Amino acid sequence: MTITLYELTGSDPARPFSPHCWKTVLSLAHKGLDFERSPVPFTGVPEVENRLGKIVPVLRDGDHVVSDSFDIALYLEKAYPDRPTLFGGEGGVSLARFIEAWAATQIHMTIGGRLLLDIHAMLEPEDQAYFRQSREARFGKPLEEVVEASAERVKSFAAKLDPLRLMLKRQPFIGGENPLFADYIVFGAFQWARVCSAEQLLEPDDPVADWFERCLDLHGAAGRSVAAAA
Amino acid sequence: MTITLYELTGSDPARPFSPHCWKTVLSLAHKGLDFERSPVPFTGVPEVENRLGKIVPVLRDGDHVVSDSFDIALYLEKAYPDRPTLFGGEGGVSLARFIEAWAATQIHMTIGGRLLLDIHAMLEPEDQAYFRQSREARFGKPLEEVVEASAERVKSFAAKLDPLRLMLKRQPFIGGENPLFADYIVFGAFQWARVCSAEQLLEPDDPVADWFERCLDLHGAAGRSVAAAA
Numbered sequence: 112m113t114i115t116l117y118e119l120t121g122s123d124p125a126r127p128f129s130p131h132c133w134k135t136v137l138s139l140a141h142k143g144l145d146f147e148r149s150p151v152p153f154t155g156v157p158e159v160e161n162r163l164g165k166i167v168p169v170l171r172d173g174d175h176v177v178s179d180s181f182d183i184a185l186y187l188e189k190a191y192p193d194r195p196t197l198f199g200g201e202g203g204v205s206l207a208r209f210i211e212a213w214a215a216t217q218i219h220m221t222i223g224g225r226l227l228l229d230i231h232a233m234l235e236p237e238d239q240a241y242f243r244q245s246r247e248a249r250f251g252k253p254l255e256e257v258v259e260a261s262a263e264r265v266k267s268f269a270a271k272l273d274p275l276r277l278m279l280k281r282q283p284f285i286g287g288e289n290p291l292f293a294d295y296i297v298f299g300a301f302q303w304a305r306v307c308s309a310e311q312l313l314e315p316d317d318p319v320a321d322w323f324e325r326c327l328d329l330h331g332a333a334g335r336s337v338a339a340a341a
Numbered sequence: 342m343t344i345t346l347y348e349l350t351g352s353d354p355a356r357p358f359s360p361h362c363w364k365t366v367l368s369l370a371h372k373g374l375d376f377e378r379s380p381v382p383f384t385g386v387p388e389v390e391n392r393l394g395k396i397v398p399v400l401r402d403g404d405h406v407v408s409d410s411f412d413i414a415l416y417l418e419k420a421y422p423d424r425p426t427l428f429g430g431e432g433g434v435s436l437a438r439f440i441e442a443w444a445a446t447q448i449h450m451t452i453g454g455r456l457l458l459d460i461h462a463m464l465e466p467e468d469q470a471y472f473r474q475s476r477e478a479r480f481g482k483p484l485e486e487v488v489e490a491s492a493e494r495v496k497s498f499a500a501k502l503d504p505l506r507l508m509l510k511r512q513p514f515i516g517g518e519n520p521l522f523a524d525y526i527v528f529g530a531f532q533w534a535r536v537c538s539a540e541q542l543l544e545p546d547d548p549v550a551d552w553f554e555r556c557l558d559l560h561g562a563a564g565r566s567v568a569a570a571a
Contacts (some may be wrong), residue, residue, distance in 0.1 A: 119505035200430015202437075205517030210441065277442035287435030 114139065114146035117159045121233035125135040126149035126337050128233065130219070130299035133334070134180040135168040137295040140330035142187050142194040153238040179214040180299070181211060184292045197292040210285060210293040217271045218300040222312065224261035227254045229307040229340070268312055272319045279318045283325065290329060298326040302334055309340045344369065344376040347389045347399040353465035354380035358463065358536040358566050360529035363564070364410040365398040365554070367525040370560035372417050372424040383468040410529070411441060414522045427522040440515060440523040447501045448530040452542065454491035457484045459537040486545070498542055502549050508546045513555065520559060528556040531565055539570045 116139065119129035127133070129136050139146050151159055151167055161168045169178045170186070171257070177186045185204070188197050198204045227246055231239055231254060243254055250257045275297065278285065285293040301323045304312055313320040327334040346369065349359035357363070357380070369376050381389055381397055389399045390406050399408045400416070407416045415434070416425050428434045457476055461469055461484060473484055480487045505527065509513065515523040531553045534542055543550040557564040 172560055196432070198430075199432020199435065200428075201428070202433020202516065202521055202523075203435070205429065205512065205521070206433055206436035206440065206515060206523055208511055208517075209443075209504060209508045209515050209523070210436065212511075213443065213504035216503040222500020268349070274439060274443035275447040277446055278439045281438055282435065282443075285436060285439050286432065287438075291432055291435070293432075293436055293439070 112173045114144055115262070116146050116172045117149045117151050117167055117171075119167045120150040120152065121230070121238065122235050123233070126161070126233065126306060127290040128230065128303055129167060130303035131166075132168040132299075133302045134295045134299040136333060137172065137298060137326075137330065138180070138184045138187055138197055138292060141197055141290070141292075141295070142191050144187070144191065144194070152235060154241050155290060180296075181207070181292075184295075186255050193268050199286065199291055203286075203291060203293070207291070207293045207296065212336070214297050214300050218268075218297065221268050221271055222261075222300070222304055223265050224250070224257045225265050225310070226307045228231075228258050233307065250286045265310075265312070269314070269317065272313075275322070276318050279322055283322070286304065290326065295324060298334070299304050301326075305339045306337050307340055342403045344374055345379050345401045346376050347379045347397055347401075349382050349386070349397045349555050350380040350382065351460070351468065352465050353463070355464055356463065356536060358396060358460065358533055358567075360533035361396075361410040362398040362529075363532045364522070364525045364529040365400065366415050366563060367528060367556075367560065368410070368414045368427055368522060370563045371427055371522075371525070372421050374417070374421065374424070379492070382465060410526075411437070411522075414525075429516065429521055433516075433521060433523070437521070437523045437526065440526050443504070444527050444530050448498075448527065451494050451498050451501055452491075452530070452534055454480070454487045455495050455540070456534060456537045458488050463537065495540075495542070499544070499547065502543075502547075505552070506548050509552055513552070520556065524556060528553065528564070531556075535569045536567050537570055 116132070116135060118127045120127050127148070134239045143173065156167055157165060160171060166178050168180055168183060169176065172186075172190065175186065175190070177183050184197050198207060208249075226259040231242055234242055246257070247253055275285075281290065284290040285297065346362070347367055348357045348362040357378070386397055387395060389397065390401060396408050398410055398413060399406065400413045402416075402420065405416065405420070407413050414427050427436060445542050461472055464472055476487070477483055505515075512518065514520040515527065
């Protein structure tokens with residue numbers, strides 16, 4: 112039975128960049144499941160699987176179609192209980208919702224604006240038009256101004272990672288001795304930045320950078336299948 | 342078999358204020374365990390249980406003596422596996438370490454300085470002398486200046502709670518539908534502020550304030566056994 116991951120890409124299908132799709136790539140690799148990657152441009156997202164998806168990632172596993180990276184992880188945990196756990200129990204599921212909210216408010220909202228023009232440059236013309244229009248409506252100003260305004264916010268980025276940095280003094284992964292989906296939630300955000308932008312967000316000797324390198328090494332270095340932006 | 346909790350207090354043993362001790366009070370209540378509270382002033386901490394403790398809380402349960410609120414929760418989880426779980430599995434333990442680091446860096450470090458003089462005022466003279474000396478050494482300036490300087494930081498406090506606020510749109514507790522030790526980690530910090538200071542840190546309509554009220558109601562309203570500072 113083939114598993115298909117519908118994954119957001121730009122002009123180059125070999126450079127997927129969506130943070131949420133990367134969470135699912137690592138989730139599937141964590142479970143040791145083979146899967147096919149089906150690239151989807153921004154303007155193709157509404158059409159995925161007869162409009163079942165609406166957002167990517169979308170996973171088809173036999174008759175099951177699931178969207179949203181967290182829901183996909185929950186599905187995989189239930190469908191493949193004999194494979195390595197993504198959550199480590201019910202408590203791990205609930206607390207991963209806090210990690211998800213932390214990553215959304217502290218990482219995505221801090222660096223997301225900075226990446227807008229980088230992402231725009233990776234897209235085909237019709238996706239560029241959609242992307243510019245939808246993001247400019249969301250931010251209420253031209254992409255160029257959002258990127259400019261985000262420079263200050265990016266300066267505060269390292270400090271926002273203090274919780275992760277302090278935790279890493281005790282254990283190598285958010286999941287403890289080994290990674291869990293909670294790590295992939297945060298990994299996805301850093302991988303998004305790594306694939307889209309050459310801007311260095313962390314000092315090389317930052318323990319958070321060490322953690323990210325460890326995540327890139329996981330599961331046959333799945334995260335390194337795409338080179339960093341140059 | 343009697344369980345004894347050695348708990349930090351000031352002049353009034355009926356107004357325990359330590360955030361870490363409150364985590365343990367809620368942990369014991371969560372497990373439905375009866376316990377005696379043994380008040381310990383700052384200068385008495387090194388003497389607890391023949392110097393086994395060094396920090397409070399210290400828990401004696403029969404022959405077992407455990408210190409540190411997280412280690413106590415782990416001990417209770419192992420010693421009383423048939424009682425309600427504090428972690429919800431191994432993943433819940435590991436991810437609670439992230440919550441602990443988040444609370445330490447985002448809550449304790451933001452509001453802790455603000456509470457110094459309030460705490461000082463709650464202590465006996467010999468504890469006041471110890472407290473002033475040790476904290477002024479830690480902060481590198483008089484308590485009064487630390488409190489003054491912390492006013493700006495406290496203004497950023499509500500924003501620092503964005504991850505919790507966003508998560509609360511999905512579930513009523515960090516533990517999901519019901520609280521886990523992860524909730525008590527964060528509760529302890531808010532309870533510390535509630536018992537020590539009358540300063541209002543959150544708007545009444547803040548979802549985080551609602552969550553804190555729910556925590557105060559837990560386990561026979563254990564947290565309300567001490568009135569808020571007036």
